[in-house]
Amino acid sequence: MTSYILRRLLGVIPVLALVAIAAFLLIHLVPGDPAMVMLGSDASPQQVQALRAQLGLDRSLPVQFIVWLRLVLRGNLGDSFFLGRPVTQALIERLPATMQLAVLSLILSLLIGVPAGLIAAVRQNTWWDQLVMATAIGGISVPSFWLGLAMILVFSVQLGWLPSGGYTPLWENLWQGLRSLTLPAVSLGAMQAALIARMTRSSMLEVLRQDYVRTARSKGLGHWLVVLKHALKNAMIPVITTIGTAFGVLLGGAVVVEIVFTFPGLGRLVVLAVQRRDYPLVQGALLLTSVIYVAVNLAVDLLYCVCDPRIKYE
């Protein structure tokens, strides 16, 4: 197992290296001169030249990459043009809000998806099953931002139950924080909840057909005891492996949902950065989220290998 963990840890290095190269090359995909594009058409040649020097664009590509990478490894992602301060600072300030949103969405989607899929599997081909599966396929078809807008209209405007936007950190005021996170988290998590419900159902159906479940039943164990204690544990394995991926999707999806709820997270920062062609900021956000994603996936894999002794270490 130790060698598996080691190999898994080492395997992260080439992926992170490629992620860094991709993020670095992004600026170089800009058609024409990035400095000119960033400054606009009315910039003087001196200004363009100065920015080119600042970005290091006047040096060769490999040299630029090494210079950039050394800075990045020290946590320096450059300066944002429009915020006029370090990208790292701006990102770290916005990260907690987005992380709270993504984590809460993940928890919600598991809390909704797993029981729903379980009921659908146990009551296969009844109207329970049909209701869950119909809702689930609807859930994966509705765009998150549209669901968010609809919920604002119903729960904020009509009923006045929940705020339509804004953000209170959970550690400052738990109740207010949860209230401001509820609608964004539900609209972000709905699609993942639907996917998890579908996956739980199909995995559960497979497990319920297995011999050991029949043995447990024939021992005279109660129906729900068999389902919850014996079958669910094994049925959750494929669901758990997708948690890492789901988290990545939520982190990216947060960008769109944050716009709907005027939520001051990473996503809104990135969208502003895109509109202002603030490339270092876009680059930094991309790098940060992918590193988080790789780290979460690594953690899930390692936890998983500790929890499930049957996993193959190749």
Place this chain on the structure above:
Amino acid sequence: MSQTGAIGIIRAGVPARRGWLEGGSPVRQTLQRLSRNRLAVTGISLLLVILAAALLAGLLSPYDPLKMTVTDRLKGPSRVHWMGTDNFGRDIFSRVLHGARLSLEVGVAVMLLTTAAGIAFGMLSGYFRRLDNAIMRVMDAMMAFPAILLAIAIMAVLGPKTVNVVIALSIVYAPRTVRIVRASVLAIRGLDYIEAVRAQAAGHLRILFRHVLPNSLSPLVVQATFNFAYAVLAEASLSFVGAGAPPPTPSWGNILSEGRIYMQAAPWITLFPGLAIAGTVLGLNLAGDGLRDVLDPRMKT
């Protein structure tokens, strides 16, 4: 599903020499089974309606989707304007119809490009083991970026044009298809009959395109359907955050985005394009689920 497992797979791989209207052809068998799958039929019908709406947008639209009539601004749905009007007095029904064009164009283009990339890199990776590690690490790295965020970043760099939306989304969604093709190539390449073909001194290209590819088709077709769905959703998301096709071109995403400010006074501006997106994606998901049930009995949902 009487045909399961390896026999089904190998049969589908025999090049369809006989006319496909003949009873035994794999394509026809699949179509027959598909027509008996209620989910798939519902999904495909829904898609055909939307496709017709997109193709006939010019004929069906009662108004010019770009024409502004200030006196008609923010009118609710009525007999004159079926889906109401927006803040410029533009007819929402006409805009949604024309938006269908853009969404479907982007969806189809992304589906084709991701499939082509999936076939090329997936086969290279699965068949030539020396390339495998390099290609798959690049795919891992690409999948480490959150999809929408990567698409937004690419759009920021390439500039807001419809063709760039297609490029960005194809880059983002291709790795999944590459993985799927690779997995099925890996499963097939060890089978005896590929050995037999190789023993007949068939070249790599012939083996790949004549024997390996046809056997990878089932998962590929299913994934293509889902890529279409992802692309429609992602295009709308990009337009919604202002990183998609530039206005005034009507796209479902930017109609929604523009209508957002008037959501309380004129909810119909956001309601109808949203329904159109959900309907299209639902149709694709139903069709994809149906195809999967028909083509791959082991993956039944």
